Amino acid sequence: MIATYTSSSLKAELNEKGWRLTPQRETILNVFQNLPKGKHLSAEDLYNVLQEEGAGISLSTIYRTLKLMARMGILRELELAEGHKHYELNQPHPYHHHHLICVRCSKTIEFKNDQILKIGSKAAQKDGYYLLDCQLTIHAVCPTCQRSLMPT
Amino acid sequence: MIATYTSSSLKAELNEKGWRLTPQRETILNVFQNLPKGKHLSAEDLYNVLQEEGAGISLSTIYRTLKLMARMGILRELELAEGHKHYELNQPHPYHHHHLICVRCSKTIEFKNDQILKIGSKAAQKDGYYLLDCQLTIHAVCPTCQRSLMPT
DNA sequence: CTGCTTATTGAGAATCGTTGTTGAAAAGAA
DNA sequence: TTCTTTTCAACAACGATTCTCAATAAGCAG
Ligand SMILES: [Mn+2]
Ligand SMILES: [Mn+2]
Ligand SMILES: [Zn+2]
Ligand SMILES: [Zn+2]
Numbered sequence: 001m002i003a004t005y006t007s008s009s010l011k012a013e014l015n016e017k018g019w020r021l022t023p024q025r026e027t028i029l030n031v032f033q034n035l036p037k038g039k040h041l042s043a044e045d046l047y048n049v050l051q052e053e054g055a056g057i058s059l060s061t062i063y064r065t066l067k068l069m070a071r072m073g074i075l076r077e078l079e080l081a082e083g084h085k086h087y088e089l090n091q092p093h094p095y096h097h098h099h100l101i102c103v104r105c106s107k108t109i110e111f112k113n114d115q116i117l118k119i120g121s122k123a124a125q126k127d128g129y130y131l132l133d134c135q136l137t138i139h140a141v142c143p144t145c146q147r148s149l150m151p152t
Numbered sequence: 153m154i155a156t157y158t159s160s161s162l163k164a165e166l167n168e169k170g171w172r173l174t175p176q177r178e179t180i181l182n183v184f185q186n187l188p189k190g191k192h193l194s195a196e197d198l199y200n201v202l203q204e205e206g207a208g209i210s211l212s213t214i215y216r217t218l219k220l221m222a223r224m225g226i227l228r229e230l231e232l233a234e235g236h237k238h239y240e241l242n243q244p245h246p247y248h249h250h251h252l253i254c255v256r257c258s259k260t261i262e263f264k265n266d267q268i269l270k271i272g273s274k275a276a277q278k279d280g281y282y283l284l285d286c287q288l289t290i291h292a293v294c295p296t297c298q299r300s301l302m303p304t
Numbered sequence: 305c306t307g308c309t310t311a312t313t314g315a316g317a318a319t320c321g322t323t324g325t326t327g328a329a330a331a332g333a334a
Numbered sequence: 335t336t337c338t339t340t341t342c343a344a345c346a347a348c349g350a351t352t353c354t355c356a357a358t359a360a361g362c363a364g
Contacts, residue, residue, distance in 0.1 A: 020331055020340065043321080058343045063322060070291075071255055077291070079231045083351085084321055100275055103223050103284060111275050115267060120290045123252055123263050129292035132255060136288045138272045139222075139229070140281035172311060172360045195350080210314045215351060235322085236350060 005029055005074065013072065024057050028065050032075065032089045038110055040078060040086035073132040081106050081139070090133055093117060098135055102142035157181055157226065165224065176209045180217050184227065184241045190262055192230060192238035225284040233258050233291070242285055245269060250287055254294035 005013075010029060011021040031049055035041065041049070043062050050057050066087050069075040076090040081101050089095075096117055100109040113136070120134030157165075162181060163173040183201055187193065193201070195214050202209050218239050221227040228242040233253050241247075248269055252261040265288070272286030 015332095018340090022331080022341065024342080060323085060344075061342060064341085067322095098275075100279065100281060102281065109279055109281075111278075113271050113275070115271065116288065119265050119267065120288060123250075123265070124290055124292045126263075127252065127261055128295040128298075129252060129254065129290070130298055131290065131292045133291040134288070135291075136268065136272060136286070138276055138281070138283065139285040139287075140276045140283050143280040146280075146282055167361080170311080174312065174360075176313075208314095212315075212352085213313060216312085219351095 004033070010074075013074075017072075019068075024061050025065055025069075027055050027057065028062065029069070029074065032087070035088070040080065040088045040108075042082075042084050042086050044084075046087075071132070076133050076135065078135070079137070080108055096134075098137070100138045100140060102145055103139050104141055104145040104148075107142050107144075156185070162226075165226075171220075176213050177217055177221075179207050179209065180214070181221070181226065184239070187240070192232065192240045192260075194234075194236050194238050196236075198239075223284070228285045228287065230287070231289065232260055248286075250289070252290045252292060254297055255291050256293055256297040256300075259294050259296075 007021070007026060010026065014021050014025070027050070028046065031046060031053075032041070043059065043066060046062055046066070047057070047059050050062075066075060066077075066085075070077040070087065073090055075087045078086045078088065078099065080086050080099065081103055093114070094112070097110045097112045098116060100111060101107070116136050117134055121131055124131040124134075159173070159178060162178065166173050166177070179202070180198065183198060183205075184193070195211065195218060198218070199209070199211050199214055202214075218227065218229075218237075222229040222239065225242055227239045230238045230240065230251065232238050232251065233255055245266070246264070249262045249264045250268060252263060253259070268288050269286055273283055276283040276286075
């Protein structure tokens with residue numbers, strides 16, 4: 001987990017594995033770096049953001065880039081109970097955080113806890129795994145949905 | 153989180169919300185209750201198991217039941233990096249556990265940690281959420297895949 | 305037990321997020 | 335530059351999940 005990527009550190013990390021730095025990849029990383037705290041983007045969200053900014057990157061490239069960056073540990077891939085994945089920068093302590101999700105309305109709250117990352121690192125290390133991301137996901141029912149009479 | 157459901161405790165919990173106990177729901181819960189430790193089932197896995205057992209339950213019903221039971225907190229819905237969801241019984245301490253997943257080959261290891269559930273409960277409680285499930289998911293690269301020269 | 309109301313089922317069609325395929329363009333090496 | 339390899343955009347294809355709807359059967363009140 002690197003705190004902030006620059007063009008050249010991104011290039012270095014890509015080249016190390018035989019990949020290339022393209023304008024598209026640089027642009028996409030930039031969007032995530034300038035994202036407000038607590039904001040998560042789906043592939044389609046990102047596509048729309050880029051359209052508005054005039055940087056028309058194809059959906060295919062977006063999907064490929066998101067997956068690539070998630071596998072490199074640059075982005076976190078989140079399942080926020082909406083039928084599609086969301087992504088955000090994978091930042092180290094003290095920005096590292098977790099998600100509390102309402103399974104009914106999908107409202108999501110972020111929270112921090114210093115122990116989690118330690119527990120996760122230790123678990124990965126114990127079996128010789130190289131840690132990419134460590135997320136505590138809490139599925140729950142929010143106060144509003146608890147009050148709602150509607151079942152389901 | 154209830155340790156073991158019987159026909160009647162399941163019925164009670166369903167009826168409380170205006171739902172009904174059907175033979176299909178009872179059968180499906182039974183499959184999970186008799187599943188070997190560490191085994192997870194996808195919707196299609198479950199469909200096949202039921203076919204072999206002679207209890208032909210339709211895929212539609214399986215999907216509906218899995219979602220229902222996950223929302224009730226009876227089952228856990230897991231994202232094990234294979235493009236589809238997996239399910240297992242949602243059991244309390246000391247059976248409650250977490251998952252360490254290789255993002256390349258999807259190999260999954262289960263591990264336990266007593267603190268996690270406490271941390272999760274506290275986080276949910278703080279915001280008035282009703283806890284259903286709490287899972288620490290670790291994305292990593294397994295030793296074998298680290299050695300493999302193949303990128304991606 | 306009987307009948308009524310309404311949740312649930314099964315079969316298949318439909319949806320939609322994601323992945324695969326292709327020829328063209330761009331990056332990196334020499 | 336020139337050659338080789340990777341990446342791109344566009345669109346087709348895929349597959350997991352959801353939806354639709356007529357038929358069935360829980361649950362409940364009498
Ligand atoms: Mn977040
Ligand atoms: Mn498990
Ligand atoms: Zn809610
Ligand atoms: Zn692996």
